[in-house]
Amino acid sequence: MRLEARKLTAGYGGDFCITDADVVIEERRVTGIIGPNGAGKSTLLRALARVIKPQRGVVLLDGEVLHQLPGRLVAKKLAFLGQPLEGVPDLTIEELAYRGRFPHQTMLRRDAAADREAVDWAIGAMNLESMRGRPLKQLSHGEMRRAWTALALAQQPDILLLDEPTAFLDMAHQFELLDLLSKLTDHGVTVVVSMHDLWLTAIYCQRVIAMSGGRIVAAGPTDEVLTVELIREVFGVEVALQPHPSVAGRHIALPVSRRREAAPAEPVPNPATRPSPH
Amino acid sequence: MTLAAAPRQQQARPSFGTARLLLVWGLPLALLALAIVLGIALGPVNLAPARVIDGLLNRGEPLDHTIVWDLRLPRVLLAVLVGASLGVSGALLQGVTRNPLADPHVLGLTAGGGFAASLALRLYSDFPHELMAPVAFAGSLLGAALVYLLSWRGGVSPVRLALSGVAVASLLTACTTMVLVTSNFTTQAALAWLAGGLFGRGWVDLRVMWPYAVAGLGAAMLLTRGMNILALGDEAAQSLGLGVERTRLFAVAVAALLAGAAVSVAGMVAFVGLLIPHVARGLNGDDHRGLVPLSAILGATLVVYADLFARMVQRPVEIPLGIVTAVIGAPFLLYLVRSKA
Numbered sequence: 001m002r003l004e005a006r007k008l009t010a011g012y013g014g015d016f017c018i019t020d021a022d023v024v025i026e027e028r029r030v031t032g033i034i035g036p037n038g039a040g041k042s043t044l045l046r047a048l049a050r051v052i053k054p055q056r057g058v059v060l061l062d063g064e065v066l067h068q069l070p071g072r073l074v075a076k077k078l079a080f081l082g083q084p085l086e087g088v089p090d091l092t093i094e095e096l097a098y099r100g101r102f103p104h105q106t107m108l109r110r111d112a113a114a115d116r117e118a119v120d121w122a123i124g125a126m127n128l129e130s131m132r133g134r135p136l137k138q139l140s141h142g143e144m145r146r147a148w149t150a151l152a153l154a155q156q157p158d159i160l161l162l163d164e165p166t167a168f169l170d171m172a173h174q175f176e177l178l179d180l181l182s183k184l185t186d187h188g189v190t191v192v193v194s195m196h197d198l199w200l201t202a203i204y205c206q207r208v209i210a211m212s213g214g215r216i217v218a219a220g221p222t223d224e225v226l227t228v229e230l231i232r233e234v235f236g237v238e239v240a241l242q243p244h245p246s247v248a249g250r251h252i253a254l255p256v257s258r259r260r261e262a263a264p265a266e267p268v269p270n271p272a273t274r275p276s277p278h
Numbered sequence: 279m280t281l282a283a284a285p286r287q288q289q290a291r292p293s294f295g296t297a298r299l300l301l302v303w304g305l306p307l308a309l310l311a312l313a314i315v316l317g318i319a320l321g322p323v324n325l326a327p328a329r330v331i332d333g334l335l336n337r338g339e340p341l342d343h344t345i346v347w348d349l350r351l352p353r354v355l356l357a358v359l360v361g362a363s364l365g366v367s368g369a370l371l372q373g374v375t376r377n378p379l380a381d382p383h384v385l386g387l388t389a390g391g392g393f394a395a396s397l398a399l400r401l402y403s404d405f406p407h408e409l410m411a412p413v414a415f416a417g418s419l420l421g422a423a424l425v426y427l428l429s430w431r432g433g434v435s436p437v438r439l440a441l442s443g444v445a446v447a448s449l450l451t452a453c454t455t456m457v458l459v460t461s462n463f464t465t466q467a468a469l470a471w472l473a474g475g476l477f478g479r480g481w482v483d484l485r486v487m488w489p490y491a492v493a494g495l496g497a498a499m500l501l502t503r504g505m506n507i508l509a510l511g512d513e514a515a516q517s518l519g520l521g522v523e524r525t526r527l528f529a530v531a532v533a534a535l536l537a538g539a540a541v542s543v544a545g546m547v548a549f550v551g552l553l554i555p556h557v558a559r560g561l562n563g564d565d566h567r568g569l570v571p572l573s574a575i576l577g578a579t580l581v582v583y584a585d586l587f588a589r590m591v592q593r594p595v596e597i598p599l600g601i602v603t604a605v606i607g608a609p610f611l612l613y614l615v616r617s618k619a
Contacts, residue, residue: 072519078517081517091564
């Protein structure tokens, strides 16, 4: 299942949040969308997910114009998860996952065996078997995220689009969720996530789309995109790239300072007088 | 017995079982059945169950048949339909707006009916009682359409729907009051109508009203799957392939149809649409497939008892049904709110 955007311009009301975006999502990979706040990451995801309509350009799903396809049909191939609701529905994890079967059911026809199989797989893939009967209201942030992801997986999508899935999670739960998402590619699922954290992006994403000011600045394999120059341009920070100690062929970016406007080869100040590194 | 062999639903909610089924569905159904029997048996002449049955089958005294068949049965059936309509209307509106305070009165779906009825009485002081229902029905639907159009801005958001509903309700209620205080004739008729009641209603009204109520209740059942998806939030619903705006429009239209049908025969019956979905949710949970039919049963039960009370408490004078439901509903709602917190 191939997802791409051509000359995509989209936004809310009259404002364009993204302009002329050309995107090709590589299949069976984890693609990370990075960029500072307001870069248009969420808008790009929503346009790719058929949640908002493009003002210009098209999104193509296997060569067909996404926004002209029926919603139910798209929902069987492509699942999107935005930021969670403020209120928590009075449901158990399993009941929530069953609602992901909606696009596969009609008023009169449903395949109970297929529904159960898909829900079981989704709950298993999110490592929630032991708590499938637990109400959502009793879950931690990390469990809640996985429960909603199970809903999306119960759709049995080929492509899973997630808007900042690791937001508000503590570090262990970020790793846990990204581990589970990475494993989905073994099942043939294409994963697209918007990410805030460059370290996690470097470790978990095979491909990266870098955005700034509503435009796509760079896209490609992670190590080719995440360069010192690109991070300076997109995030306005100086980083030093270091080989990842345990993931071969990956580099992680250590923040050094804000972008220096003058010449780069500035002497490092005395550590004792340096402000705390953030 | 192995755990794996047990049906999934039992794992999902440990409390699910026969006892729960009996509590959630058996108790309300039993209360409704009792209400219907009491509603037919009690009145100025109290009838023993045997006489009720004889009256229904027209094999006892002719007077019993008149009381049971012509006076009480249609009124009880109307109370059932009015209650079910208001309960389901409230359940749909609370789902669509994701707001626990939504109900057909608060959202202005019935204020148009009140305005239309009082205007009719103002213009024609001898406005025929039989025509009141269609006029109120049309007024309700127009009011509901106004609410929906005012909240439209490339789509209807739950918050805008709730706010424009409250605005339209206040405006139309003010217009109703204006019409009443500036009229020369006695406002008794209009006031009685506005306070709600089934006094003098019979087969004629039932024959006009039941198709709308039944159609609305059926349509509400068809909406339940979509409402469950809508409850997950607009974005989630959209990415599950639900036509969000279409579902919302359909749900508001069905809620307006039901509220209009109820208002047309019973006037303004307060609190049923607000209270009943909360009780139903307490018993059944958020799943609309259970919530909607349970709201119908509980709403019907409440209104039949309330109408019985309205007839019986101050004989021979009837007190307005809307006052009874408010007196029962307000404290009960407060209790629900406080027990949740």
